[in-house]
Amino acid sequence: MRVLMQNRSSVFRMVAGDSVQMNKTREALRQLGIEVEIKTQPTSDFSGYDLVHLFNIIPIEETYQFYQRAKKYGIPIVLSPIYWDPKEFLINITNERKDHFLTWWGKTNALRQEILDGVDLLLPNGLVELELLQKEYKLMTPARLIPNGVDPLFYYANPDKFIRRFGTKDFVLCVGRICRRKNQLALIKAARSLNQQVVLIGPINDYQYYQECRQEGEGQVRFLGGLTQGWVASAYAACSVHVLPSWYETPGLVNLEAGLAGCKVVTTDRGTAREYLGEMAWYCSPDPISVRDALRKALYSPPLPGLREHILANYTWDRVARLTLAAYQEVLR
Structure with missing residues (x-):
């Protein structure tokens, strides 16, 4: 064929x-x-x-x-x-x-x-x-x-490489293009209200929006640009929670990567993410208050069991x- x-x-x-x-x-x-x-x-x-x-x-x-x-x-x-x-x-x-x-x-x-x-x-x-x-x-x-x-390699993610290279761990991570649909600005506002450091990995697709995110997150946000798959996997393992507060996702490939790497996952309730992740993730609407509430719950809750095995078996x-x-x-x- x-x-x-x-x-x-x-x-x-x-x-x-x-x-x-x-x-x-x-x-x-x-x-x-x-x-x-x-x-x-x-x-x-x-x-x-x-x-x-x-x-x-x-x-x-x-x-x-x-x-x-x-x-x-x-x-x-x-x-x-x-x-x-x-x-x-x-x-x-x-x-x-x-x-x-x-x-x-x-x-x-x-x-x-x-x-x-x-x-x-x-x-x-x-x-x-x-x-x-x-x-x-x-x-x-x-x-x-x-x-x-998702690539099964994320199941074996190890935090050490990322921690040694960037000198940070237990941060709030978002992997994705820097653009309005991915809604990083709402995440930055939510994390600032909780006094949480944010690391953003991904290329800049909207330079004006990137500047808005930089201004809002001054002193609390690190922009690392696009990284290879191995570095991203290590970042997932090093963070405390991965957040994808987009206006919609179907279901967001980084949700699957993060979950398979062992992350606690917060993601948008717009799209198909809930269909994939069930009750093994936390969900938010795109507004900063909803993102903040979901992020707070994830930060102060133990990991929800079964997500890694569910992703590896099905996706x-x-x-x-x-x-x-x-x-x-x-x-x-």
Whole structure:
């Protein structure tokens, strides 16, 4: 079987959850003997492929081009939507481009509808995501749930390397791109009110927002930029709690990494995180008061049992690949 994966042209330059999901799924499928190629530009030659796997319908324009080409050729198409309705986030961000984004979302929704109706199989990352798609787009397209995954190496995370290099431990950690959707500013405000040191790991996607976070967190926040997987794993093991207070996540790959590394996890109640983590994490809404309350509970509570074992049993990339391959086979039959 030969599979073509397609995603936005910036997928390798601006690495995000969809980048990791696509790459890790490809790597694990190759371990199962499946030939997988990634192309981030439209192609007119599908003759060597049995199936096209599209990713991400939030930035829709490029995905729509991929879809049109594959549809014209008549090749089977599966779609990982990686979807959550961003309108709450877009309405609440204090940004001069808010009206532009809301207008863009309304204008491009017809493209999402066409793709969702036209592909052969949907591969949502969670039941809540699927139910939201069915509600908002009145779907008739069949779907098979494919969870997101995590590298088992995080299970063996050791704090010593991070502590020796950066000279700190028992801090509040957030791993993720520095941007408004990840909502680090709310975390900084919450942690300041509890007199907690914050460490942020991740690239800067929004420089203005980064400056706001720096100003708010002066003296209590360390920005370490993007780090390799080994350093991030050690940071998880060294911190007291990992917090991801985003406006939405599906479910937030760093939630799985942190939980597998043995962290106490605080995360957003918007999206599919609760579906993955159950009652083994603490949840907050995106406002700073809710983040503060959840952070306080996590800091002064013992770890909730069972999270590492639950993640290792259900959300490795190997299992994701096996479920994905079964979905491919279903379409090709």
